[in-house]
Amino acid sequence: MMLKKMIGWLLVLLLVPAVNAAEVPAEISAAIIAKLKAARPEMQFGNVETSPIKGLYLVRINGTQFLYASADGEYILAGEMYQARPGMFVPVQDLAAAKIRKELMDQVSEKDMIIFPAVDQRRAALYVFTDVDCGYCRKLHKETVPELTLAGVEVRYLAFPRAGVGSPSYKKIASAWCADDRQAALTALKNNKAVPENVCDGNPVAAQFELGHKVGVNGTPALVLEDGTLLPGYRPAAELLKMMGLN
Template sequence: MCALFAFSLPLAAAEKGGNEAVHQVIIERLQTARPDFEYGAVKDTAMPGIYQVQILGGPLLYTDAEVAHIVVGEMYRVLPGQFVNLVEADRVNFRRDELAKLAKKDMIIFPAKGTTKAIINVFTDVDCGYCRKLHEDVPELNKHGVEVRYLAFPRAGVGSPTYNKMVQAWCAADKGQALTDLKDGKIVKSRACQDNPVAAQFKLGQAFDVTGTPSTILMDGTLLGGYRPVKDMLEILGI
């Protein structure tokens, strides 16, 4: 991935049009080099003349305006006594903004009892042991005012047996009960529906840097990997 690319497209005209034109040229050159990748928006970085581009479902790239080289990795700001990870700050904002675009009808939601004090978004897999453990905690979380919103992340990928089970849950008349039954090891009889969001949510999880389940995304975009006991989750949420 970290390679030198030679391009002959002139950039001077693009620079006159401002950063948007530069961003467009960067995408065009990356697509010329690797048309098999899907690229997100180009963004400026804290370093003048250096831009970042997210490969959807892949790594974050850094490049110059000429797209002569790319670097895969993370960028840090050097401050007295510390290095600040700028990439993670950007990822948090990305997750927050993308979460805001999701339709609630595409999630399987277990609402809070009484006043909603917090919302957590959980990427889950019905065949994951710790996902099942977290699901057992949902009633207790609901009782403390936490709304749990589930998103699908079949770890074995699209088309796997787990994926097919999760499609059944998302297509069921009672999605919450179907999800619970699957996590209890029961067989769910539900027809697959064409407009289910399971594959799209799996792809979104990859873009969010989800690598395992359960993975919890807070509403501010913070990613919490792994299972957290109720007490720890409530403490994180300030409840």
Template sequence: MLRLRWLGVLCGFVLASSVQAETAEQIIKQALLSMQPDLPIESISASPMPNLYQVELKGGRLLYASADGEFLLQGNLFQLHNGQATNLTEQVEQKAIATQMNMIPMDEMVVFTGPETKTHVTVFTDTDCGYCQKLHSEVAELNKLGVEVRYLAFPRQGVGSHGYTTLTSIWCADDRLDAMNQAKARRDVPKKTCKNPVDKQYALGQAVGVQGTPTIILANGKMIPGYQPAKQLAAQALKAQP
């Protein structure tokens, strides 16, 4: 009987060792993928809050999980210090979004720049969007204020829509700037097809959380949903530090 007791204790140690061999990151990943096999997990790491892990998804958005993978949180994590609240979730998400925007080759965007560029904004746009047209009418003013405008395609009605066809024609035009100007002035753009990044940019917009147009992203990754007057937008853009 004594030997059997020691054998049971030994088995317990072996089991505990195998559990410890799996890191919290592995446990959390297995738990999440068992729930949703196609969940686009980019990384899992310890969060600033003890015993809480942050799960970064493709597109930069965050989830939080307990070390055993049993509890999952979606929302903002704030740090309170000296009476001030800092949104740690927003900081991480913005940094990830800024990194993704900066990885897009300039020749895959439609870029309006001025004589003296001090910063830039990246704009997910749809040619059929009234507020996108209003924003575009102020691009020249933004350029004069030192803000470069980089357009990405985001056809709100999806692939195959009128906006999708127009955006494809713009990206395939010999002169993209002129084609964009024509489309934003509600003039017809000659239909044209070619190898283009419209689908890829549309998918990227969905991944980073774009829900409407225009969606403006500052150089530091901060997302501004909707139209902003040129002077107001320029003031925010010039303050944004990558």
């Protein structure tokens, strides 16, 4: 299980492009690297890339780490950079990964999701990776989802049985996906009620479980905004609406 999660994150990271690396003038890149090598010759310095802050450049070191440097390489900062967005701070490095997540989520057919539509006009959509035996998933379904749909958010459920494919949780959630009334079956399971076991051929649960690993899900509920931002864990409706700019 852990290996699958690591592979999923590795796939995302490998797909993330360098951030405007080609836009860094050669003389600035050379000056930064020369200054850093003079200070720490034992380190392996890689690409110099632009950052969202003018005059501050991202420099990759030792393969997987990075720091930020001034244009002359004399001053450096180590640590994560965040972008302030409504209701949250988002790591800048995650913004590129979010584009990959969005592309992956856009490839999922609506017919393979269990969708709770907006009550009136749809203003936004929220993807939710869920497990029917997860306490906070049940709380989200009972308390948050009704408020979201009333506020114009379409909630799109995807399956993520934490115990894995073939587990009792998998059989339960697959039975919801295979039911004639998917919404009713999923709601019953989240209310701790039994539904007839019906694991039909060709159900999308295993594929969605793998998709979850690819986009970085390591627990449930896991929420993905339309722009690909990943939000782990339970969130109340008011917080989510603020993040989506709907309140």
